[in-house]
Amino acid sequence: MASFNKEGSLQLDPASILPSTRRTASNLSNLLQLTLNRLRRNRWNILALPFVCLVFLWLVPLSPPLPPSYATEWGEERWLPQMAFEGNMESKEEGRFVNFAPIKEEGFNYQLQSLILQQHTAFLSNRSLAYHPYHVHDSIFPISPTHWPLKSSRIPMTALIWSVSSGFEGMFDRRRGIPLKHFQTVCGVHEIQRVELHVDMAHAGDEGQAVEMMKNMARKLEDESLGRCVEVSVNPFDRGFFESHFPEALFPSLSTSPVVKQFSFSPRVFRIINRSLELLSPGTKPYDEEIEMVKKPRRAKPWKNLLALHLRKSTDSEYCSSLGERSAPFVGFNKLPKLPGNENVPPPNGMVSAARQGLYLAKCDPPILDIIARARRLRDNHPTLSSIYILSNGDYGFVAEARKWLESDGWDRVLTSADVAYKWEDREIVEAVDTEIARRSGVFVGNGFSALSSNVALLRNADGKHTDFTQYW
Numbered sequence: 001m002a003s004f005n006k007e008g009s010l011q012l013d014p015a016s017i018l019p020s021t022r023r024t025a026s027n028l029s030n031l032l033q034l035t036l037n038r039l040r041r042n043r044w045n046i047l048a049l050p051f052v053c054l055v056f057l058w059l060v061p062l063s064p065p066l067p068p069s070y071a072t073e074w075g076e077e078r079w080l081p082q083m084a085f086e087g088n089m090e091s092k093e094e095g096r097f098v099n100f101a102p103i104k105e106e107g108f109n110y111q112l113q114s115l116i117l118q119q120h121t122a123f124l125s126n127r128s129l130a131y132h133p134y135h136v137h138d139s140i141f142p143i144s145p146t147h148w149p150l151k152s153s154r155i156p157m158t159a160l161i162w163s164v165s166s167g168f169e170g171m172f173d174r175r176r177g178i179p180l181k182h183f184q185t186v187c188g189v190h191e192i193q194r195v196e197l198h199v200d201m202a203h204a205g206d207e208g209q210a211v212e213m214m215k216n217m218a219r220k221l222e223d224e225s226l227g228r229c230v231e232v233s234v235n236p237f238d239r240g241f242f243e244s245h246f247p248e249a250l251f252p253s254l255s256t257s258p259v260v261k262q263f264s265f266s267p268r269v270f271r272i273i274n275r276s277l278e279l280l281s282p283g284t285k286p287y288d289e290e291i292e293m294v295k296k297p298r299r300a301k302p303w304k305n306l307l308a309l310h311l312r313k314s315t316d317s318e319y320c321s322s323l324g325e326r327s328a329p330f331v332g333f334n335k336l337p338k339l340p341g342n343e344n345v346p347p348p349n350g351m352v353s354a355a356r357q358g359l360y361l362a363k364c365d366p367p368i369l370d371i372i373a374r375a376r377r378l379r380d381n382h383p384t385l386s387s388i389y390i391l392s393n394g395d396y397g398f399v400a401e402a403r404k405w406l407e408s409d410g411w412d413r414v415l416t417s418a419d420v421a422y423k424w425e426d427r428e429i430v431e432a433v434d435t436e437i438a439r440r441s442g443v444f445v446g447n448g449f450s451a452l453s454s455n456v457a458l459l460r461n462a463d464g465k466h467t468d469f470t471q472y473w
């Protein structure tokens with residue numbers, strides 16, 4: 001006998017096939033019929049599978065496997081007004097472009113600090129900066145298949161920063177920024193000329209010489225003999241640049257540059273913060289949907305109730321002691337003069353090793369008791385402070401513990417990034433959200449070895465906040 005078992009596979013009883021040939025003919029046609037029916041039904045099952053999956057995802061949308069598509073921002077970058085019209089200063093004929101070698105460092109704030117300096121150089125030289133997407137990982141795929149939940153490999157910069165594509169440069173009679181894709185379209189491979197821009201570390205400490213160096217870079221790019229399309233083959237604004245004294249020396253000129261004055265995060269970032277504004281700073285005016293394009297930007301009021309604490313955690317357990325071993329300086333704009341907490345780093349040469357390691361640990365990874373004590377002191381000195389925002393890349397356990405201790409110390413509210421960027425679509429741009437919240441908080445306590453804190457320090461000081469309100473562990 002032939003029959004189907006429960007799973008639908010064919011079961012043949014050998015004894016029933018062998019003897020009778022007469023019975024076999026009708027049996028075989030039955031069998032054929034049955035198999036065909038089964039196959040037909042299976043095919044419908046296979047076709048229905050994706051549909052069932054979609055319904056399932058729709059019903060259980062907690063952790064969709066795919067990251068957001070950023071279709072709006074990719075679309076905006078394709079149709080920027082600066083690229084749309086013939087005869088613009090940025091058009092194929094009139095344009096002059098500069099593209100910097102990609103920034104290899106991972107992490108949004110690493111890329112942002114270089115990007116601001118690149119924008120400044122392009123602005124000075126009246127060339128359109130070809131800005132790159134935010135590189136989350138190096139991958140040829142748009143979505144990195146090795147991460148779960150799945151992550152984008154590239155995110156349009158416009159989804160994080162509005163001022164790369166806003167075209168603010170036009171208000172100052174300079175060529176406006178364009179996305180890298182546009183550069184690749186209008187600049188043929190053979191037309192691209194490569195230049196190197198040298199950073200002379202000997203000039204790092206002196207404001208006059210640092211400004212002169214930036215002007216020289218701009219002059220080199222402006223040079224009439226260079227064609228429309230220029231590529232800077234090595235990114236001059238690298239780790240060494242930000243460890244040097246250049247950032248402090250350049251701050252006075254950079255902070256008044258339209259590149260920093262007109263700097264703005266994206267509407268996507270503002271929408272996320274907008275949603276939680278009543279928690280962050282009750283009664284504050286929400287962000288406008290339309291970002292104003294005015295030559296003199298209005299100043300955003302600080303959130304005087306909010307104390308932002310940057311608790312950076314490294315995945316490398318030796319990280320802080322390795323900083324101590326080489327007496328590492330604070331990075332970037334964390335070194336700006338008069339910011340409380342940065343005066344004793346790097347320590348004097350003679351300091352004994354144990355004391356030096358202790359100092360670096362306290363600055364780089366402060367223990368929870370120190371965090372609570374610091375927050376309490378700040379509240380005593382600044383009575384408007386009532387809530388805390390924790391910026392941290394630490395694991396859930398650490399953040400939950402810090403929060404528990406702070407809550408028990410009488411703070412009205414202790415918020416973390418997860419309370420504000422709580423939707424799955426927000427996850428990939430949470431660093432930009434954190435940076436903007438820290439920028440606007442009443443008092444900020446940063447980590448001197450972090451690019452995030454450095455960008456916050458740059459923006460806060462350029463916004464004109466008193467130096468006492470931007471501090472370090």
Ligand SMILES: *[C@@H]1O[C@H](CO)[C@@H](O)[C@H](O)[C@H]1NC(C)=O
Binds near residue numbers: 089126173175
């Ligand atoms: C930048 O270049 C454009 C096109 O040549 C020119 O019209 C404009 O005046 C230049 N801007 C400055 C500040 O030189």
Ligand SMILES: *[C@@H]1O[C@H](CO)[C@@H](O)[C@H](O)[C@H]1NC(C)=O
Binds near residue numbers: 274286287289
């Ligand atoms: C922020 O919220 C206000 C009022 O709730 C709204 O009018 C505005 O469009 C929002 N801004 C953004 C960027 O979504």
